[in-house]
Amino acid sequence: MKTICFITIAFMLLGPALSWAEYDYIDISNPFLRKIPVAVPFFKTAIINDAETQISSKAADLLSKTFEFTGYFKTIDRNAYLLAPNNSDIDSPNFRNWRSIGAELLITGGLSVKNNTMEMELRLFDTFKEQLLIGKIYKGKINDQRKIIHRFCSEVIYLFSGNWGYFNSKIAFVSTGSGNKEIYICEFDGYNPKQITHDSSITLSPAWSLNAKWIAYTSYARGKPDLYIRHLTEKRGAVVARKGINSTPAWVPGKFSLAATLSFSGDQEIYLLTGTGKIIKRLTHKRGIDTSPTWSPEGKKIAFVSKRSGTPQIYIKNLDSGRIKRLTFEGRYNTQPSWSPKGDKIAYSAMENNESNIRVINVDGSNLVQLTNNAGENESPSWAPDGSLIAFSSTREGPSRIYIMTAYGTDQRRLLTLSGEQTNPDWSPRVINK
Amino acid sequence: MKKSIYARAYLLQEGGNDSNSLILTFTVSLICHIIFFAALVLIPGFTQHKKFFPSVVNVSLVTLPPQRQIPGPGKQIEIKSDKQVTKRKKTVSKKSVKVDQKPPKAVSVTPKEKKVKISLKKKTFDSSKVIKSAIKQIEKKVEKTRREQLAETLERIKEKVEKTEAIERLKKKTEKDVTRQASRIPSEVGDAGADRQIWDITQIYKLEIAYQIQKNWAFSEQLAGMRNDLKALLVFKVMPDGEIRDVFFTDRSGNRYLDESAYKAIIKSNPVLPHPKGVIRPYVTVGIRFTPEGVK
Numbered sequence: 001m002k003t004i005c006f007i008t009i010a011f012m013l014l015g016p017a018l019s020w021a022e023y024d025y026i027d028i029s030n031p032f033l034r035k036i037p038v039a040v041p042f043f044k045t046a047i048i049n050d051a052e053t054q055i056s057s058k059a060a061d062l063l064s065k066t067f068e069f070t071g072y073f074k075t076i077d078r079n080a081y082l083l084a085p086n087n088s089d090i091d092s093p094n095f096r097n098w099r100s101i102g103a104e105l106l107i108t109g110g111l112s113v114k115n116n117t118m119e120m121e122l123r124l125f126d127t128f129k130e131q132l133l134i135g136k137i138y139k140g141k142i143n144d145q146r147k148i149i150h151r152f153c154s155e156v157i158y159l160f161s162g163n164w165g166y167f168n169s170k171i172a173f174v175s176t177g178s179g180n181k182e183i184y185i186c187e188f189d190g191y192n193p194k195q196i197t198h199d200s201s202i203t204l205s206p207a208w209s210l211n212a213k214w215i216a217y218t219s220y221a222r223g224k225p226d227l228y229i230r231h232l233t234e235k236r237g238a239v240v241a242r243k244g245i246n247s248t249p250a251w252v253p254g255k256f257s258l259a260a261t262l263s264f265s266g267d268q269e270i271y272l273l274t275g276t277g278k279i280i281k282r283l284t285h286k287r288g289i290d291t292s293p294t295w296s297p298e299g300k301k302i303a304f305v306s307k308r309s310g311t312p313q314i315y316i317k318n319l320d321s322g323r324i325k326r327l328t329f330e331g332r333y334n335t336q337p338s339w340s341p342k343g344d345k346i347a348y349s350a351m352e353n354n355e356s357n358i359r360v361i362n363v364d365g366s367n368l369v370q371l372t373n374n375a376g377e378n379e380s381p382s383w384a385p386d387g388s389l390i391a392f393s394s395t396r397e398g399p400s401r402i403y404i405m406t407a408y409g410t411d412q413r414r415l416l417t418l419s420g421e422q423t424n425p426d427w428s429p430r431v432i433n434k
Numbered sequence: 435m436k437k438s439i440y441a442r443a444y445l446l447q448e449g450g451n452d453s454n455s456l457i458l459t460f461t462v463s464l465i466c467h468i469i470f471f472a473a474l475v476l477i478p479g480f481t482q483h484k485k486f487f488p489s490v491v492n493v494s495l496v497t498l499p500p501q502r503q504i505p506g507p508g509k510q511i512e513i514k515s516d517k518q519v520t521k522r523k524k525t526v527s528k529k530s531v532k533v534d535q536k537p538p539k540a541v542s543v544t545p546k547e548k549k550v551k552i553s554l555k556k557k558t559f560d561s562s563k564v565i566k567s568a569i570k571q572i573e574k575k576v577e578k579t580r581r582e583q584l585a586e587t588l589e590r591i592k593e594k595v596e597k598t599e600a601i602e603r604l605k606k607k608t609e610k611d612v613t614r615q616a617s618r619i620p621s622e623v624g625d626a627g628a629d630r631q632i633w634d635i636t637q638i639y640k641l642e643i644a645y646q647i648q649k650n651w652a653f654s655e656q657l658a659g660m661r662n663d664l665k666a667l668l669v670f671k672v673m674p675d676g677e678i679r680d681v682f683f684t685d686r687s688g689n690r691y692l693d694e695s696a697y698k699a700i701i702k703s704n705p706v707l708p709h710p711k712g713v714i715r716p717y718v719t720v721g722i723r724f725t726p727e728g729v730k
Contacts, residue, residue, distance in 0.1 A: 023669050023684065023719065023721035024640075024721055025667060025721040025722060025723040026640060026641065026644040026720070026721065026722055026723065027723045027725060028644060028647065028648045028651060028699075028722055028723070028724050028725070029724075029725045029726060029727040030648065030727065031648075031651045031652060031653035031655070031695075031726065032648055032649045032650065032651055032652070033651070033652035033653070034652075034653065034654055034655065035652065035654055036652055036654055036657070036695075037652055071654075071656065072654045072656065072657045073654075099702075102702075104652060104695075104698055126694075128694075128697070128698045128701055128702075129694075160657050160691055161657055161659070161691075388656065406656055407656070408656060408660065410656075
């Protein structure tokens with residue numbers, strides 16, 4: 001009896017293993033294409049007229065560009081389509097046609113415009129499973145086209161990766177376009193840059209609050225580096241103008257307070273401040289410069305730059321235990337740390353052999369990777385809210401510009417071109433529009 | 435009633451009819467289980483799920499107030515505004531002061547012509563020398579980088595070519611051997627030597643199929659979170675004309691995106707090369723293990 005039981009259990013446990021063992025497997029570990037091929041034909045319009053056709057083709061182009069921007073997708077050239085790009089079926093496309101040109105995904109769209117109101121229908125298909133993955137109808141003003149496209153892209157990214165991406169985020173940066181160092185903001189893809197400070201002096205280190213409604217920065221508007229905390233749409237704000245330096249703000253995740261470097265005590269130390277500029281407590285207590293704080297996503301640790309060991313290096317402080325550990329040992333000049341939104345990595349700027357480059361290191365000090373190489377001075381890394389991209393400034397083309405790359409250093413490209421030089425990018429959290 | 439409870443309680447130790455009925459029940463149950471598990475193990479074929487078309491969802495966007503835009507280079511913009519910050523000094527600490535906004539100003543984003551200042555240094559130092567040394571340095575740097583990159587690329591290409599040539603050589607040799615053996619001693623085709631050759635041809639054929647599938651594998655490791663611990667195992671049959679049939683997973687990775695990309699790579703490769711000479715099976719079974727290794 002016991003034997004029967006034993007054999008049964010053994011059979012149950014070993015059955016699947018035995019079935020796998022009967023095949024010889026060949027390993028494939030190197031995908032030929034590292035992006036998903038996707039086809040985006042022009043959207044169909046309800047009425048065929050010039051205005052709607054133009055909006056349709058613009059919308060389809062924007063969708064293609066936004067997909068390419070992610071670094072995950074490769075849009076297929078419309079010249080390769082078997083059908084005319086403006087003649088695809090929205091509801092039930094001929095999947096075989098799309099498969100034969102290598103498209104794994106297909107996005108079809110329809111558009112109708114009435115009295116400045118637009119209705120856009122977007123569908124994402126899996127051409128191999130011949131299955132509709134996402135289908136949405138959006139209604140809005142014609143000006144909302146970008147917003148509609150970005151919202152659809154968010155849905156697609158969420159389907160594949162489980163996070164909503166960065167399509168509702170913005171990037172703040174410093175630009176000398178007006179003749180002075182002023183703070184500008186633009187959308188995540190560099191669209192619509194706007195100047196937000198007009199101090200006619202030196203403005204530095206912009207930092208977004210968690211809801212992206214507040215921005216903190218350092219300005220020399222009063223002749224010395226003071227810390228400005230400012231609401232972007234309402235007329236509210238505060239200035240921290242203590243003696244000495246007031247700089248490098250970093251908002252605490254989930255709270256209306258921030259860490260910043262103040263030197264009124266004679267030594268540059270990091271303090272925790274309220275959103276109105278009052279000091280809550282001092283976070284660092286070591287002689288020597290402590291500056292550039294960045295928070296871990298849960299707000300329990302800060303990484304900062306300190307010269308306590310003789311050269312500027314990055315340290316991590318656990319605010320609960322008060323324990324401090326040195327993170328960087330490679331190189332003699334490591335600054336501008338930026339903690340990844342996932343919490344596992346820190347990007348920073350490392351100067352070695354008279355060249356600044358962006359490096360990424362695990363918070364336990366392992367897996368140090370240099371992401372830029374032989375491409376001018378690369379500084380001020382800042383993570384996208386989903387941790388998939390990094391914005392940074394680089395002088396690879398002469399004047400300093402804002403660039404972005406994937407978190408692994410691939411797909412490095414310029415974000416925008418403006419007059420003057422652009423530095424100090426700071427990527428905002430994802431703005432949730434309800 | 436009491437007796438039956440007693441009887442059930444000591445079933446395993448009692449002989450006679452009760453024991454027989456237990457064994458019968460157990461045997462029937464065992465057979466059912468075996469059939470069930472055998473069916474699970476032996477027929478795990480890839481069943482196409484019923485197509486599910488989610489209904490289209492209506493989403494209405496709320497329009498936000500229009501934003502001011504900066505026109506492209508070459509245009510002047512006027513930035514209105516603005517006392518951006520009110521006099522809420524009461525809420526700020528003693529040392530905090532309100533933000534003073536300066537009156538609006540027209541700002542241009544067009545490139546400004548910069549005044550060229552001639553420094554004293556320029557008058558005194560030899561610019562040609564500086565330029566020469568800078569060029570020299572850049573040349574040295576470019577040369578070094580290029581050499582390294584070139585060497586790496588050449589090495590990679592060399593490896594690839596060697597691999598392909600080795601497969602080709604082996605394939606030709608095995609095909610020749612099989613043909614020779616078959617023509618010399620037809621009666622002995624089924625002997626150990628010939629079997630070995632056929633086995634070799636089949637293995638090479640499988641490698642070729644795997645290579646073809648790899649060329650059709652599109653997978654973004656970053657989209658899968660750069661996990662290099664994932665693996666998807668698929669098995670399929672290749673008919674004599676190269677048609678791929680009965681694709682099924684023997685082990686899924688747990689990452690839907692990797693599983694789907696692996697499946698698509700196989701379907702995209704259909705049909706593969708027909709069976710080579712010497713393979714006389716009704717079909718060849720191929721197993722592929724997809725394991726992304728991360729961005730290099």
